[in-house]
Amino acid sequence: MTGQTDRKTMLKVLIVDDEPLVRTGIWYSICWQDYGMEPVAEADGVDGAIDVLQQRSIDIVFTDIVMPGRNGLDLLRWIQTNSPMTTSVVLSYHNDFSYIQKALRYGAADYILKTELNHDDVKLTLQHVAQKAVNNSKNLEELGTSPWTQLFRCGLAIISPFGSQVTAQKSDMLRVKHHIQVSRSSVLLLYGSAPDESVLLEMETRHKEKNILVVFKDTSSTPISSLLLAVKLFSERDLFYLYLPDISRYDCDMDLALNHDKTLDGPEYAVLEEEFSSMQWIYDEDLFSRMLERIIDARPLPSVIYNLFYSVQGQWARYFADGSIPDMLPISNIRFWYQWVNWLNNFKTFISNESHLSSYSPEILASIQQLLIWLSDNFSNNIKLKDAAKMVNLSESHLSRTFKNIVGLPFNIYVRGLRISHAKKLLTQSALKINDISDRCGFTDRFYFSKVFKKETGMAPSEYRNTNSII
Incomplete structure (x- = not known):
């Protein structure tokens, strides 16, 4: 690995963990020399780690997060402020998103699960960590003291x-x-x-x-x-x-x-995720503006924004009978916040244009939103228009007109679309019998299911499976 890092001397490593057996395990479970690294010190907590960092030159710190007293995040903050050329890596049993988010925010080069130390992916991570530490060390050598x-x-x-x-x-x-x-x-x-x-x-x-x-x-x-x-x-x-x-x-x-100390942790992230998933922001411009302001005020790392919108995309898909979102700018092409805002505004415009919303109150629009979520979760049941009308507290005739105007499809056609879309997935991604698929998609009669499926797709269910199966 020394050739890969272009370095004659080994990178000095400090291991921080409150459990002696774990420290020993980390010390001997990694083939350090393969990465140009050498463990030279260990500490059982943050205070001990800071003492080591103040007394000797350390290139890389591997630290646990959860420890008695001050935790690994406190150590990351200290390194970020007092020794920014030291590369830090988190080693933890906790695969918790909030921990990962905070660790990266406080300057960790990476986050490795202790249970995956011997996985091939970790080898690439350690190579990346070593190269980053070498680059930091070169800066120090060029600058002198x-x-x-x-x-x-x-x-x-x-x-x-x-x-x-x-x-x-x-x-x-x-x-x-x-x-x-x-x-x-x-x-x-x-x-x-x-x-x-x-x-x-x-x-x-x-x-x-x-x-x-x-x-x-x-x-x-x-x-x-x-x-x-x-x-x-x-x-x-x-x-x-x-x-x-x-x-x-x-x-x-x-x-x-x-000194920016805000982020989208726990409850705040969950609230935003729920608000975006509900799609009420599409019809409520004030709510949408407040949501964007909260994000900008918190300024979480870009990865948090990507995770948020990748997550809610799955919820948005439930509003469309075929389970797919309109084809716009791919999320993978978005790099900056202004592009996210443009994407969201384009999405709002598309939904508004498609559903002819201008004549409906926010309360009616919100009711239809909740109904679409309910239909997405319950289409396998014997759903009737009267059940849906009761749920949103509208008459059947009123709901029938309103639903068609807002969603763009009659109620029964929309529900049938949900069922056929789910049937396609089960036919191509499972080995379930067609009878079972018919039942799971809300059809009580296999022959009726086959008739409807062929009308929608041009193929019988068995033919569709043979042509499109991915298993």
Whole structure:
């Protein structure tokens, strides 16, 4: 592994866990030399780990999360602020999303389950961790020790919004006292005095096709470790929310960047997930605006936003009889917050246009939303229009007209679509008998099921299975 990390000396590793047997297990279960690493110290808690970090040079810290007293997240925060060039990795038994989210927010390079230490995927993770630690170490070697005791009037980061390689050009180095390669896609330039506006404009013009400039002004009282942390946080979190294609320079508020302590944890995330899933935001512009404001105020990591919308997409699909969402910009192509907002607005427009909503009150629209969810969960039962009308407290005739106008399909056709869509999945993804599939999809008569299925798809159920089966 030393060849892979391009390093002559081994990366020094600290293992932190409150259980001695676990520390021993980690020490001996990983073939450290394969990754250019060497465990040199261990600690049974956060205080002991901080003592080690203050007394000797450590490249990588592997830490548990749940420990007596201060936990692993406290240690990650300490490292992020006091030793930002140290790479940290979480080793835990807890596969809990909130733990993972916080660990990554506090600078962990990765999150590894202890039960998966011998899996092939972990080998790739350890290689990535080793390379990151090598890059940090190279920065320290190039800088020496003097910059860490100096103060600088201005810091300027050159960042690729798309993760491309960034290197400082010779023309960028005028009046620069030091520069640090913070990551593959970001470089920090340190100035003894703030560069003139003309210098910034020239750099902005030179880089605007591929990169952005982030200016950290009046940093004379800011340690370099905090500047590095601010660049890291801007690259990994703030850029996602601030980036716009026509803006190539951003001024960063150091206090805002370093002291932002909000996120979407637990109940707050669950509330947003429920609100987006309900789709009431489509008809209530004030609610939609408040939801977006709460996200921007919390500024969670981009991965949290992706997880949120990937999750609610599955709920949205239940509003469509064929179980699929309209074909718009693929989520996989979205990189920034403004694109998410555009996507959501386009989705709102599509639903509003399709359902002719302008003449209905928010209360009626909300009732139909809840009915669609109920139908998605109960289509396998013997559902009648009168049952649905009773549920939403409308007469059958009123519901029949309203449902067709809002959803775009008559009630019975919509329910039949749900059943046929589910039948297709069972035919292609299970070995269930056709009789059983008929029952599970709400058809009490197999022959009627076959007749309806053939009318909808052009094929008998058995023929559809033979043609499309994936098992």
